[in-house]
Amino acid sequence: MPDLHFTSAQPTDEERSAIDAFLDAEIPRRDLLLPALHAVNDRIGWISGGALNLVSERLNVAPAEAYGVATFYAMFSMKPQPPKVIHVCDDIACQTSGADALCAELERSCGKAGTPSKDGSFTWLRSPCLGLCERAPAALVIEAGPVASGRAIAPMNAGDIAGLAQGAAIGSASRNGASRPNIGGGPFKLLARVGKVDPEDIDEYRANGGFAALRRALEIGPAGVVREVVASKLLGRGGAAFPTGRKMDAVAKESVRPHYLVCNADESEPGTFKDRVVMENDPFAVIEAMTIAALGGGCDHGFIYIRGEYPLAATRLKNAIDQSRARGFLGENILGRGMNFDIEIRRGAGAYICGEETALFNSIEGKRGEPRNKPPFPAQSGVFGKPTLANNVETLVCLPLIIHEGGDAFARIGIENSTGPKLFCLSGCVEKPGVYEVPFGTTLGELIEMGGGVRGGKKLRTVLMGGAAGSFVAPDKLSMPLTFEATRTAGTTLGSGVVMVFDDSIDLGHTLHRIAAFFHDESCGQCVPCRVGTVRQEEALARIAATPSDKRAVDVDLLADIGRVMRDASICGLGQTAAGAIDSALKLGLL
Ligand code: SF4
Numbered sequence: 381m382p383d384l385h386f387t388s389a390q391p392t393d394e395e396r397s398a399i400d401a402f403l404d405a406e407i408p409r410r411d412l413l414l415p416a417l418h419a420v421n422d423r424i425g426w427i428s429g430g431a432l433n434l435v436s437e438r439l440n441v442a443p444a445e446a447y448g449v450a451t452f453y454a455m456f457s458m459k460p461q462p463p464k465v466i467h468v469c470d471d472i473a474c475q476t477s478g479a480d481a482l483c484a485e486l487e488r489s490c491g492k493a494g495t496p497s498k499d500g501s502f503t504w505l506r507s508p509c510l511g512l513c514e515r516a517p518a519a520l521v522i523e524a525g526p527v528a529s530g531r532a533i534a535p536m537n538a539g540d541i542a543g544l545a546q547g548a549a550i551g552s553a554s555r556n557g558a559s560r561p562n563i564g565g566g567p568f569k570l571l572a573r574v575g576k577v578d579p580e581d582i583d584e585y586r587a588n589g590g591f592a593a594l595r596r597a598l599e600i601g602p603a604g605v606v607r608e609v610v611a612s613k614l615l616g617r618g619g620a621a622f623p624t625g626r627k628m629d630a631v632a633k634e635s636v637r638p639h640y641l642v643c644n645a646d647e648s649e650p651g652t653f654k655d656r657v658v659m660e661n662d663p664f665a666v667i668e669a670m671t672i673a674a675l676g677g678g679c680d681h682g683f684i685y686i687r688g689e690y691p692l693a694a695t696r697l698k699n700a701i702d703q704s705r706a707r708g709f710l711g712e713n714i715l716g717r718g719m720n721f722d723i724e725i726r727r728g729a730g731a732y733i734c735g736e737e738t739a740l741f742n743s744i745e746g747k748r749g750e751p752r753n754k755p756p757f758p759a760q761s762g763v764f765g766k767p768t769l770a771n772n773v774e775t776l777v778c779l780p781l782i783i784h785e786g787g788d789a790f791a792r793i794g795i796e797n798s799t800g801p802k803l804f805c806l807s808g809c810v811e812k813p814g815v816y817e818v819p820f821g822t823t824l825g826e827l828i829e830m831g832g833g834v835r836g837g838k839k840l841r842t843v844l845m846g847g848a849a850g851s852f853v854a855p856d857k858l859s860m861p862l863t864f865e866a867t868r869t870a871g872t873t874l875g876s877g878v879v880m881v882f883d884d885s886i887d888l889g890h891t892l893h894r895i896a897a898f899f900h901d902e903s904c905g906q907c908v909p910c911r912v913g914t915v916r917q918e919e920a921l922a923r924i925a926a927t928p929s930d931k932r933a934v935d936v937d938l939l940a941d942i943g944r945v946m947r948d949a950s951i952c953g954l955g956q957t958a959a960g961a962i963d964s965a966l967k968l969g970l971l
């Protein structure tokens with residue numbers, strides 16, 4: 381037994397039953413800590429000291445460590461709270477669609493964020509981006525109980541709030557998470573089935589081309605898969621733009637076993653929602669893509685790490701895994717070709733930093749989601765210290781297309797070093813926000829035009845590229861081709877594909893302050909430049925907002941200094957990019 385420090389708190393019968401149902405007959409496994417905490421939180425709505433004691437005992441984890449994990453994730457509460465929690469997004473895209481006014485109305489009619497409603501049935505909380513930006517302003521209702529549920533209410537409106545105040549159920553079915561996705565652009569290759577095929581039916585998936593690529597991959601074998609992916613020149617779509625084929629090849633060549641495959645579905649960058657649209661509407665494609673990737677990388681087991689704010693996507697992926705396994709597309713001896721591979725879903729619990737791959741590995745292992753130093757790189761030492769192939773959802777769903785059409789054909793879409801189709805998340809002050817599939821090389825202006833242009837015919841002030849970790853660009857960049865190279869040359873980034881439009885009525889000082897507060901909240905606190913720098917950055921922006929423009933020089937200089945230190949001395953991408961958007965806004969004179 382590890383270091384104990386158990387308290388005398390005992391679990392209630394209901395907590396014990398939730399833990400027993402999940403951990404019954406399990407061998408103590410530290411990596412089950414996060415799922416076990418979810419089991420309690422899902423049933424009760426919060427995690428008591430007694431429940432934590434029992435989970436720690438069953439998993440042979442020191443309670444102090446379990447407490448450190450439980451308190452790391454924003455969606456777990458260690459204090460009593462009502463079973464229903466309404467997470468209301470007040471992040472930057474929702475701000476452009478009235479989120480602040482909605483939150484003010486909620487305060488007036490239902491009390492301050494975090495306080496129980498009059499009848500004790502619910503509470504509401506402000507939330508960072510929920511990945512529903514195309515339907516801003518958005519909310520997510522999570523309800524604990526014997527059958528826990530989660531559903532999106534997007535867009536949320538004043539009527540919902542009035543109903544809440546009177547004790548009515550929130551939102552109508554037509555606006556919940558299952559509504560038709562907004563997609564645009566084309567020709568559709570990655571989104572071809574989205575909105576057209578029943579995402580819960582494997583037969584419809586198969587009738588629309590599903591699993592043909594996996595059959596082909598099994599015919600050409602692991603070396604053939606790697607060869608086609610290298611030929612496609614596919615670069616990772618999660619933000620780092622690393623060559624996918626090289627990564628796959630590096631994992632395949634590792635002699636240490638087992639190899640793991642991780643699908644990074646912890647899409648948390650403010651303004652990003654494309655992976656959710658794919659997972660909710662074409663979940664079998666994610667499973668097929670992962671199986672192809674596993675074949676190429678020689679991976680024995682896969683994890684999908686999905687953000688806790690995506691309950692519908694998690695449900696549909698689970699259904700897709702179950703059906704695929706039942707039909708021989710997953711599990712032992714896949715399609716009779718001797719390949720063994722299976723997939724587990726791991727739910728995140730509200731920590732942006734877990735999108736960083738090494739933080740994600742720690743989270744899967746049942747630890748706090750704190751990034752690791754690199755090297756070693758995941759190809760050599762990833763989850764459980766084993767060779768790991770980690771790709772995000774959009775990167776993975778390019779694989780069936782590559783195998784089906786051939787790597788060379790994929791490389792002919794787009795331009796020389798930015799190949800293939802690309803998904804963009806268009807949001808903010810635009811007429812038709814949504815996921816747009818376009819070939820690389822489409823210009824920024826063309827994309828915004830596809831989205832119907834600036835909402836209400838207003839004047840374009842700026843565009844945020846790449847999300848909170850990206851940068852603002854001026855309207856003179858509308859002719860910029862959306863490619864890795866052109867955005868780099870223009871001093872910005874494609875990042876995770878965020879294109880957020882701001883018209884000239886938006887208070888950008890408020891937007892910047894929200895970005896700074898986001899990084900302050902989401903810093904894991906492990907290294908000083910980021911832990912302190914994100915706080916100082918937020919404070920300086922608050923002072924600037926309250927100071928006449930001719931008296932801001934000291935704080936503007938301070939922001940530049942803080943940004944430099946965070947960029948140079950932080951362990952991971954969060955700290956290295958936390959000042960990027962603010963720095964770009966200052967340079968463009970947006971304040
Ligand atoms: S840069 Fe920030 S988020 Fe990254 S490890 Fe350091 S403190 Fe954590």
Ligand code: FES
Nearest residue numbers: 469474509510512
């Ligand atoms: S859902 Fe609100 S900013 Fe993304």
